[in-house]
Amino acid sequence: MLKRASSAAAITAGLCVVPALAGAASNTSPALTAGHRQTAARAPSSAPTPLDRYLQNLKTLRVTFLQTVADAHGAEVSRSTGTLTVERPGKFRWNIHPQSVVPGAAATARGAIPEGRQPAADASSSGQLMVSDGRNLWYYDRDLQQVTVRPVTAALSATPAMLLSGTVDVRKHFKETSGGTRDGLDWVYVEPRSAEADFKSALFGFDRKGELQRMILEDKLGQIVTIVFHDVEVNVPVPSKDFTFTPPAGADVIGTPAK
Secondary structure, three states: OOOHHHHHHHHHOOOOOOOOOOOHHHHHOHHHHHHHHHHHHHOOOOOOOHHHHHHHHOOEEEEEEEEEEEOOOOOEEEEEEEEEEEEOOOEEEEEEEEEOOOOOHHHHOOOOOOOOOOOOEOOOOOOEEEEEEOOEEEEEEOOOOEEEEEEHHHHOOOOHHHHHHOOOOHHHHEEEEEEEEEOOEEEEEEEEOOOOOOEEEEEEEEOOOOOEEEEEEEEOOOOEEEEEEEEEEEOOOOOHHHHOOOOOOOOEEEOOOOO
């Protein structure tokens, strides 16, 4: 995950491998993000984008994912795995566990992960869980045994998680432009209209079938968070219990949930 101060932003800013780990981490390069930004600057923003079409038909989403974080120079600093479940409008569950970075991770960030060099997952008691029940957003840091709760409307003012869950009007809170075609994906470049958003920009990558396969987020520290989906299930039944949360016994709770 990101540094403790920005871990909540990273988990919110988010969402794997298509079709395998090969090349997944190569898109953590700030140069790639800059290339998309230049393309977006020349593209019209009025026509419907692949993101608009995707969200129009999205009711539920369930995926597993690989998340990597690179610093401003493109060096990988952490990676995590997790699951994401979405039920529109307004509900999602984002569960993430850090992995130990093995030697050679910097080289891996520029290409395929060598066989036998997969990072080992840490204990399931580590990591973070974020749950939106449609009314409140719960953020649980397992390492700190701390829960933070805020009303959804206040917590998700401008984040990609809010965008995918359908909490608010996308065009009202985000600027969308074409990010061009790279790595076999059609990209949409997104910037939050609010200066107080948790991230500077985001890229959404869609395959030829119009399915979301990858997200690349640039945070305010210049770090690049790449989230690659696999085992994608769209518009399938999801358990209602996925969108409920009860603070664990002994955890510190900060904030008051909306009734």
